[in-house]
Structure formats: C-alpha cells, structure tokens
Amino acid sequence: MTKTSNQMWGGRFAAGNSDIMEAINASIDFDQRMAAQDIAGSRAHAAMLGAMGIVTDSDATAMREGLLTVLSEIEAGDFPFSKQLEDIHMNVEARLKEIIGEPAGRLHTGRSRNDQVATGFKLWVRDQFDAVDAALAALMKAFVGQAEAGAEWVMPGFTHLQVAQPVTWGHHMLAYVEMLDRDRARFADARKRMNTSPLGAAALAGTGFAIDRDMTATELGFDRPASNSLDAVSDRDFALEFLSSASICAMHLSRFAEELVIWSSAQFRFVTLSDSFSTGSSIMPQKKNPDAAELIRAKIGRIFGANVALMTVMKGLPLAYSKDMQEDKEQVFDAADNLMLAIAAMEGMVSDMTANVAELEKAAATGFSTATDLADWLVRELGLPFREAHHVTGALVAMAEKGGCDLPDLSLEQMKTVHEGITVSVFDVLGVHNSVASRTSFGGTAPVRVREQVARWKEHLG
Numbered sequence: 001m002t003k004t005s006n007q008m009w010g011g012r013f014a015a016g017n018s019d020i021m022e023a024i025n026a027s028i029d030f031d032q033r034m035a036a037q038d039i040a041g042s043r044a045h046a047a048m049l050g051a052m053g054i055v056t057d058s059d060a061t062a063m064r065e066g067l068l069t070v071l072s073e074i075e076a077g078d079f080p081f082s083k084q085l086e087d088i089h090m091n092v093e094a095r096l097k098e099i100i101g102e103p104a105g106r107l108h109t110g111r112s113r114n115d116q117v118a119t120g121f122k123l124w125v126r127d128q129f130d131a132v133d134a135a136l137a138a139l140m141k142a143f144v145g146q147a148e149a150g151a152e153w154v155m156p157g158f159t160h161l162q163v164a165q166p167v168t169w170g171h172h173m174l175a176y177v178e179m180l181d182r183d184r185a186r187f188a189d190a191r192k193r194m195n196t197s198p199l200g201a202a203a204l205a206g207t208g209f210a211i212d213r214d215m216t217a218t219e220l221g222f223d224r225p226a227s228n229s230l231d232a233v234s235d236r237d238f239a240l241e242f243l244s245s246a247s248i249c250a251m252h253l254s255r256f257a258e259e260l261v262i263w264s265s266a267q268f269r270f271v272t273l274s275d276s277f278s279t280g281s282s283i284m285p286q287k288k289n290p291d292a293a294e295l296i297r298a299k300i301g302r303i304f305g306a307n308v309a310l311m312t313v314m315k316g317l318p319l320a321y322s323k324d325m326q327e328d329k330e331q332v333f334d335a336a337d338n339l340m341l342a343i344a345a346m347e348g349m350v351s352d353m354t355a356n357v358a359e360l361e362k363a364a365a366t367g368f369s370t371a372t373d374l375a376d377w378l379v380r381e382l383g384l385p386f387r388e389a390h391h392v393t394g395a396l397v398a399m400a401e402k403g404g405c406d407l408p409d410l411s412l413e414q415m416k417t418v419h420e421g422i423t424v425s426v427f428d429v430l431g432v433h434n435s436v437a438s439r440t441s442f443g444g445t446a447p448v449r450v451r452e453q454v455a456r457w458k459e460h461l462g
Helices: 019-025 028-051 059-077 089-102 102-106 113-149 169-194 213-219 229-234 237-263 291-316 323-350 357-365 371-382 384-403 412-416 425-427 432-438 449-462
Strands: 154-161 160-170
Touching: 019 113, 028 059, 028 113, 028 213, 059 089, 059 102, 089 102, 089 113, 113 154, 113 169, 113 229, 113 237, 113 449, 154 169, 154 291, 154 357, 160 169, 160 357, 160 432, 169 237, 169 291, 169 449, 213 291, 213 384, 237 291, 237 323, 371 384, 371 425, 371 432, 412 425, 432 449
Parallel strands: none
Antiparallel strands: 154 160
C-alpha cells in the first residue's frame, strides 16, 4: 500500500512512498532532539533574509516569531511529529506554515536542507562540547578533593599489576586529573576547529541570492562562515573529532573504573564504594557489587563503536552530500548520552568513595616495595654503579624472601653479609612513608609535591 505524495516534495513523487521507504528514510524519531538548534539556525536565516531585503521585514518577523511558537510547542511536548515529513527540518517548516501561513514558504530562500542540517548538527555538537567540558571539570574537582584528603596516605604503586613502589593516594588521584585535563583540551581544540558556519552554503554550490553569511555566522556564535560550500555540507569531521575525543575520555574513565572494581574486592579492600553506586546480589546477601564502575567500564565499547561506525559511513562518500550522512546523528547522540552518564556516575563514585587507609598502607609494604629505595641509597651513599646496586638489592630481597620477612626486617649484620659498606642509615629509606617522602622530584609522589599540585589544580579549576 502506498501513501499520497510527499507534501514537501510535490508532484515529482506522485506515487508516494511505501511504508518501507518511509521507515528507512525518516529520521524524525532521533533528529527531533536537534529542534532547538534547527530553529536557532532558521531564526538567524530569517533575520538575515529580512536585513538583506530578500524578504520583507514583516515576513522575517513573522517567521522568527512563528519559529519561537514552534519551539515552545516542542518544549511543552505538544508538537505532533510526523514521519511523513521525514525529519525535524520539514516538521518545523510544515508547522510554521500552519501558524503563519504563506510567509513560511520564503524561509527556505537561499539555503538547502544540506546546509540547514549541517548547521543544526554543528550547533548540537558544539553544545555537547560545552556540556562535556563542564562535566569533566566537576569530575576533576572530585579527584582533587580525594588527592587533598590523601596527600600522605601511602598505597602500593603498581606496574604489571604487581607491587612496584610505594606512592601516595593523592598522587594516584592526581594522575587522573592530568588525564582528564588533556581530555578537556582535546574537546576544546576540536570545538575551536569546528566553529565555522555552514549556513548559506546551500545544496553544495552556494546561492545566487545576496545573502550575508557573516551575519548568520555571528548570530549563531560561529567564528566565521565556512569557506568552501562543498566542504561545508559534505563533511562530518567535527562529529568524528567529538567521537574520537569521547573515545579517549571514555578509555580514561574505564581505566579508573577497572581500578575501582579491583580495589573494592575482598582481596584488595582498598576502597569502599557508597551504597548509591553499588548493588546487591539476587541470591548472595553478603555481596556488594560495583555495578556503576562496571557499566562505566563498558561504555567505552559503545562510544568507540560509534566512532568506528561514523568513520565507516563517511570513508567512501564522494563530494558532496549523500543520504548515507543521515546515519551520522544516532551514533553521536548515543555516544554523547553515554559519555555524560559515565562522567556523572564517576563523579558520584569518586566523591562518595572511602579509602581504607590501613589496608592501603599494609599493601604498600608488601612485595618488597622499597627495594628501589635501597638500590638508590646504595648509589647515593656508597657510590655504587646502579647495576651493581641493583644486584646487591636483589640479593637482599632474596635473603628477605627466604627468611619470610620484608627488607626493613633484615638486621644490619645480615645486610653486611651482602655488602659490607651498608650502614644503619639504610633503614631511613626502607619504610614506606620514608620512601614516598623522599620522592621530591617535580611530579613525584612526595606529600609536599602532592600538596603543591593540589593547590595548583584548585586554583585552575576555581
């Protein structure tokens, strides 16, 4: 069964679309979330048409005011979206005609759906850049709060998930602040690069109407109009940059989520997650599952998948526009939603989690974690080449392991059997607190350095 001809296309498709064609062609189910951005672009365009004398001032005013009415209906949930009208742009224009009549037909003068879609989508993505930036700043503050509280708390630092050297809790938290700051920089850089206006590029070649693209660009907050009409309507690298930045950010979130899953286990007991971000078991009453962390860990799959999906959509398209590009929005919408949810959940967990300080310190002293401090002491105090110091330290570790004790538990006499130059001052570097306190190089884990970085970040984040 076919429907009547598409009322926006007119007689060219007099036979109408089949139900299947309507289903595959329509995008209104998802692109309606760009309504505010589409209307903002149309209002800017209408104002410009009036200013340039392409339409009368009264028509321009009617279009601008009518569009506000449409927006209010959408925001109130009273707007009758229609799949027959295909997308948000046609839905808005059709409703505008019902409200203001004949002047609505002049709104599309000097533009095409191609530049209209690109403009609305750019505005939407730009808003997401700003939303992500604010969310990441809040998450960074949560990490800084943990760092400030735990500037002196000692915990194991790991390589290969094996105890390597003692570090401070504050130092570990600040590592993620650095990662998230680079994520913010990537989003900010991409936002700056994408901030050119496609509006007025029309279908692909520009328009013969005497439009003012600088005027619409300024009203919409763009830095300038896009310089090439073909490029303006046919690329989505701004969306790809959002997705690639989102993928890296999600990867960072996933890494800490993985640590939380491990740290909250009975085997580690490094942290206790709040009930707000944990669930129980359906049959095991003792369980407290880190479900929020696990779900954040999984979000990278969806977000990176969206990046790959859109890259694949775009990779083979000749200039300029192809309908393939309608498949750009769902991936971006889904990735943005999941990224924002993951950031919010992570902020909640970081803010609410409790470090088990005693367990952290106990773990920090395991695995001969101060062996490197011993080797450094041999170099610094006895003048041994590091390779020889490494060998001596390895022999002392073997001695302690055989004796079932840690390095600080060896006697001075035992140590002297390996190297006679060792003195009692070696014990000053073997405790975990002494170890972290000695790491005073810039960027090191010493509490004094952690406090300096905390102060810097608090000032930076405000």
